[in-house]
Amino acid sequence: MADIRPSGYSKHRKKQTYTRRLGTRATPMQVLMSERIGGMGALIVIIAALPLLLANNYQYDVAITIGINAIVVVGLNLLIGYAGQISLGHAGFFALGAYASAILTARYGLHGALAMPLGALGVGLLAYIIARPILRLSGHYLAMATLGVGVIINIVISREAWLTGGPDGMYVPPLEVWGVELYGGPIWYWIVAAFLVLAVWISLNIIDSPVGRALRGLHGAEVAAEVAGVDTTRYKVMVFVISAVMASVAGSLAAHFSEFVTPEKASFFHSILFVTMVVFGGMASTFGAVVGAAVLTLLPQLLADFASYEHMILGLIMMAVMIFMPRGLVPTLTGLARRRGARR
Amino acid sequence: MSLLRVENLSIQFGGVQAIQELDFEISEGTIHSIIGPNGAGKTTLFNLITGLYRPSAGAIYLDDAQIAGKRPHDLARMGLSRTFQNLRIMMNMTAIENVMVGRHLHLNRNLLACMLRLPMITRADKAARKRCIELMDLVGLGGAIDADASALPYGALKRLEIARALASEPRLLLLDEPAAGLNARETKEIDDVIATVARAGVTVVLVEHDMKLVMGISDHILVLDHGRKLAEGTPDAVRNNPAVVAAYLGQV
Numbered sequence: 001m002a003d004i005r006p007s008g009y010s011k012h013r014k015k016q017t018y019t020r021r022l023g024t025r026a027t028p029m030q031v032l033m034s035e036r037i038g039g040m041g042a043l044i045v046i047i048a049a050l051p052l053l054l055a056n057n058y059q060y061d062v063a064i065t066i067g068i069n070a071i072v073v074v075g076l077n078l079l080i081g082y083a084g085q086i087s088l089g090h091a092g093f094f095a096l097g098a099y100a101s102a103i104l105t106a107r108y109g110l111h112g113a114l115a116m117p118l119g120a121l122g123v124g125l126l127a128y129i130i131a132r133p134i135l136r137l138s139g140h141y142l143a144m145a146t147l148g149v150g151v152i153i154n155i156v157i158s159r160e161a162w163l164t165g166g167p168d169g170m171y172v173p174p175l176e177v178w179g180v181e182l183y184g185g186p187i188w189y190w191i192v193a194a195f196l197v198l199a200v201w202i203s204l205n206i207i208d209s210p211v212g213r214a215l216r217g218l219h220g221a222e223v224a225a226e227v228a229g230v231d232t233t234r235y236k237v238m239v240f241v242i243s244a245v246m247a248s249v250a251g252s253l254a255a256h257f258s259e260f261v262t263p264e265k266a267s268f269f270h271s272i273l274f275v276t277m278v279v280f281g282g283m284a285s286t287f288g289a290v291v292g293a294a295v296l297t298l299l300p301q302l303l304a305d306f307a308s309y310e311h312m313i314l315g316l317i318m319m320a321v322m323i324f325m326p327r328g329l330v331p332t333l334t335g336l337a338r339r340r341g342a343r344r
Numbered sequence: 345m346s347l348l349r350v351e352n353l354s355i356q357f358g359g360v361q362a363i364q365e366l367d368f369e370i371s372e373g374t375i376h377s378i379i380g381p382n383g384a385g386k387t388t389l390f391n392l393i394t395g396l397y398r399p400s401a402g403a404i405y406l407d408d409a410q411i412a413g414k415r416p417h418d419l420a421r422m423g424l425s426r427t428f429q430n431l432r433i434m435m436n437m438t439a440i441e442n443v444m445v446g447r448h449l450h451l452n453r454n455l456l457a458c459m460l461r462l463p464m465i466t467r468a469d470k471a472a473r474k475r476c477i478e479l480m481d482l483v484g485l486g487g488a489i490d491a492d493a494s495a496l497p498y499g500a501l502k503r504l505e506i507a508r509a510l511a512s513e514p515r516l517l518l519l520d521e522p523a524a525g526l527n528a529r530e531t532k533e534i535d536d537v538i539a540t541v542a543r544a545g546v547t548v549v550l551v552e553h554d555m556k557l558v559m560g561i562s563d564h565i566l567v568l569d570h571g572r573k574l575a576e577g578t579p580d581a582v583r584n585n586p587a588v589v590a591a592y593l594g595q596v
């Protein structure tokens with residue numbers, strides 16, 4: 001293979017102004033500001049410290065729901081924020097994971113720790129099968145097609161009452177490990193936290209790898225990525241499957257935690273909520289996904305006092321954030337912080 | 345032996361015959377320019393060769409393997425690479441990340457290894473980064489390595505296209521108007537880059553309107569007009585071809 005060396009181009013080497021070159025070390029501040037180390041560290045510290053503030057079961061419930069939603073949103077952000085594809089049907093995959101755990105444990109007596117990966121495998125397979133035809137579409141057409149997927153899953157779950165309990169939902173046995181039932185807020189808090197940290201870690205790893213660059217590349221310039229050797233169809237399918245599997249795992253966790261599942265989990269509204277969390281927290285930001293999930297899970301709880309005005313206030317806040325922070329919460333704020341830092 | 349051979353190639357869009365019954369060959373290790381007036385079909389020809397368009401008729405051979413109709417990423421694997429006349433930069437990435445996308449085929453893309461960030465992934469990424477920095481130095485972007493692509497001026501993005509195209513270590517590099525919109529000094533730098541690339545053994549196909557650049561650097565020139573071959577030969581032969589002077593050079 002041809003080896004092209006920059007002989008005779010040394011004059012450009014002097015022009016290094018605003019870059020960090022390979023040889024130079026990052027300052028400790030840069031390391032702390034980096035997404036991987038700084039962000040992961042901050043997330044773990046917050047997760048570890050949060051129980052100090054959680055006073056009762058209700059607050060644990062909210063924290064756990066945030067974690068479960070965040071797992072879905074971190075996955076969905078890979079699809080929407082990084083790869084630039086849309087899905088309005090991911091609540092369907094979330095619900096399928098939840099029902100897989102519910103049905104396999106309640107009706108077939110499988111262990112929950114086995115039901116979850118089986119559900120994830122099934123959802124991954126289904127996502128793979130539908131992704132090939134669907135991801136040829138883009139924009140509004142892709143939105144419509146994925147919406148259709150979600151709606152169909154919702155209908156099937158509601159209709160097949162013999163298996164799913166129909167619209168009334170079904171009971172899910174608690175998770176059991178070595179004869180001990182995992183029950184209650186504190187235990188589930190740590191289970192969900194572990195899965196969330198894992199999801200964030202995997203997401204950060206993917207983004208900063210050849211696979212992640214292929215995904216971001218096809219988002220930024222699909223034809224150029226294709227010409228550079230990226231099998232764009234394959235990568236779109238891959239990220240769709242990854243995000244569906246993450247939603248499925250979150251669904252399984254939700255099922256065992258609440259010990260009850262309803263078709264509501266697959267509702268169109270639930271899908272929209274996930275997408276909103278991605279956009280609100282900030283597209284193409286893994287921590288934005290977590291923050292988006294946290295804020296939009298928490299806000300309705302905080303606004304509950306306003307009773308009938310709750311939805312209106314929530315809507316106004318969302319509109320205001322999107323108008324004043326069009327890139328979403330986290331990218332806007334970190335961008336501000338970085339510019340502050342640069343000015344000093 | 346010719347590296348690329350095009351036989352009886354045609355494509356039409358609705359009523360427009362963009363390429364008509366075109367035959368030509370490109371021999372390995374040469375700089376081959378394709379010139380012609382606006383709308384002559386130069387970009388369309390690139391799109392056919394790189395698999396973005398499917399020809400209505402005819403064949404394209406790379407090393408005697410028929411490649412017409414193959415998908416672009418498969419052709420990249422076979423050693424084809426190109427830049428775009430209308431920039432196709434990943435504005436959501438940094439400059440060097442754009443170049444590293446060009447390195448895609450040389451890196452380990454195993455999903456599990458990437459998900460777990462195995463040491464071999466980080467090690468390969470580090471080496472790739474180093475290699476990509478060299479390429480950015482080569483095209484004169486040594487000062488913009490970690491800059492956001494969206495923050496770079498037009499001239500820098502033109503170079504970034506070239507660095508990304510080189511990152512795949514192609515055998516055949518197609519450059520679609522790399523000097524368009526650049527000033528004389530920048531054009532000279534692009535000229536030097538092309539010469540360096542060719543000297544390293546890469547076969548270059550150049551589409552360019554800058555006649556000084558084309559005449560100076562090319563081993564062979566193909567002149568297109570309305571999708572057809574108007575003339576072909578060495579720069580001197582083409583320059584003195586009456587049909588070319590009448591149809592093309594005469595206008596400028």
Ligand SMILES: Nc1ncnc2c1ncn2[C@@H]1O[C@H](COP(=O)(O)OP(=O)(O)OP(=O)(O)O)[C@@H](O)[C@H]1O
Pocket residue numbers: 357360361362380381382383384385386387388389429
């Ligand atoms: N995808 C397409 N759909 C319809 N018509 C097309 C398409 N691509 C190219 N054409 C037509 O084919 C003809 C050749 O276009 P092309 O872009 O190849 O010219 P060109 O030689 O690259 O011109 P320029 O020097 O302006 O870049 C034009 O008439 C153009 O309108």
Ligand SMILES: [Mg+2]
Pocket residue numbers: 386387388429
């Ligand atoms: Mg053109």
